[in-house]
Amino acid sequence: MKVLEIIQKSAAFLERKGVESPRLQSELILAHVLGLPRLQLYLNFERPVPEAQEEKARELVRRRGTREPLQHLIGSASFWGLEMLVNRDVLIPRPETELLGERARDFLRTWPGDTPRILDFGTGSGCLAIWLASQFPTARILAIDISPVALAVAAQNARRHGVGDRIEFCQHDGLPAPGEPCALVVSNPPYIPSAEIATLEPEVRDHDPRAALDGGPDGLDHYRHLALAAPAWLAPGGRMMLEFGDGQAAAITGLLHFQKWIVEPPIPDYSGRERILAAGR
Ligand SMILES: C[S@@+](CC[C@H](N)C(=O)[O-])C[C@H]1O[C@@H](n2cnc3c(N)ncnc32)[C@H](O)[C@@H]1O
Structure with a gap:
């Protein structure tokens, strides 16, 4: 033909x-x-x-x-032009997350030190950690995930892009005990309410890892954890920047306020839906 x-x-x-x-x-x-x-x-x-x-x-x-996703068929997805290997072990990077990366980059450009330390919680394919490492050639990054198989993919992506020596990959359920304070804690945690997962498109429901989607009964489990545990990781003047689902901005702002965070107005995505929050102490 x-x-x-x-x-x-x-x-x-x-x-x-x-x-x-x-x-x-x-x-x-x-x-x-x-x-x-x-x-x-x-x-x-x-x-x-x-x-x-x-x-x-x-x-x-x-x-x-x-309904197998195109990115699984071709084995990769693009994140700000960087090819990330993807498979069933990692979430396929989404355009909203590119926006989170861009806002994180804008914040880090204002950071006074020249070797910012960054924590990426729930690194998945490693897209955020790797792209930020490529933007800041002296940055050092701690990338955390509960999934060892996701971390293996992320480490492979980091080596491919020549930043493997500046990213430490750590398998942990939640944030580990505090270490060296960070300029930025960035995360796109799982945020789908458990009961809604069955209603998602087959490409997502059947092919993204469940651990990358499931945010607990109301989708907010990981935000509660980060609101409580991230302050100990943050350097003075540092920021936490979070992606979340459509309609979750008010609830997440509320639970951050409850833990005494100073929260900036939500940032909309390209279609005008609020998808990102930045907060400091
Ligand atoms: C929505 S995915 C984000 C992946 C990647 N950062 C991105 O934006 O494409 C969330 C990630 O959090 C990880 N995760 C889920 N529960 C976790 C936990 N309790 N502790 C650490 N990581 C967790 C999942 O394995 C998954 O890789």
């Missing part, structure tokens, strides 16, 4: 399977298989695709039709 025919057939198939943006997804899969940037497909619509590659594309489209 030719490039355009494969795209059209794949898109029709994915649409029947309820996949969002079926044409785009088909193009991304075929571009991956052919080893081309997606837009190059447009210059090659009439090109016949060798049988082995057609077969490979068909297999990936079939798997995408079972």
Whole structure:
């Protein structure tokens, strides 16, 4: 078949399977298989695709039709242009988290010392820790996760991006006993209320790790823990910056106030929903 025919057939198939943006997804899969940037497909619509590659594309489209995420099929996700290896052991990095990283970077640019210490709670793929390490070449980072298999992926990503020597990976349930104080405590913790997980899209519900989603009965377990335990990790003048779910800003602000944090107004994402809070002592 030719490039355009494969795209059209794949898109029709994915649409029947309820996949969002079926044409785009088909193009991304075929571009991956052919080893081309997606837009190059447009210059090659009439090109016949060798049988082995057609077969490979068909297999990936079939798997995408079972609602396996595209990032798992191609094995990576981009975080501010850095390729992060991803698999079933780690949450696929989301665009909102890029915004959290950007706000964290803006804060760290104002930090007076030139070797900021950063704590990333619930590091997952390591996207935040690794991107911040790449932005601040002398920063040292403690990246914590309860999941040893997630930490293995994060460490691999850190080595790939040449920052493995500045990130210490630590397996721990919650924050460990306080160590060297940090300019920044950053976290995108699990925040889905347990009972809502069953209602999520199959790509998330069946393929992201449960430990990366489940925030307890009201979704706020980890914010309560951080509000209580993070002050001991924070250097004077430091900030805690947190991502959370749509509609959780007021509750999280309340529980931070309860632990005597000074909380800045919530920061909206690109669609105007409040998704990030910064707080200090
Ligand atoms: C929503 S994911 C965030 C991953 C990554 N930071 C990102 O933004 O893409 C939350 C992470 O917190 C970890 N986690 C869950 N419970 C934890 C706990 N009690 N202590 C430490 N980490 C935990 C999960 O394993 C998961 O990797």
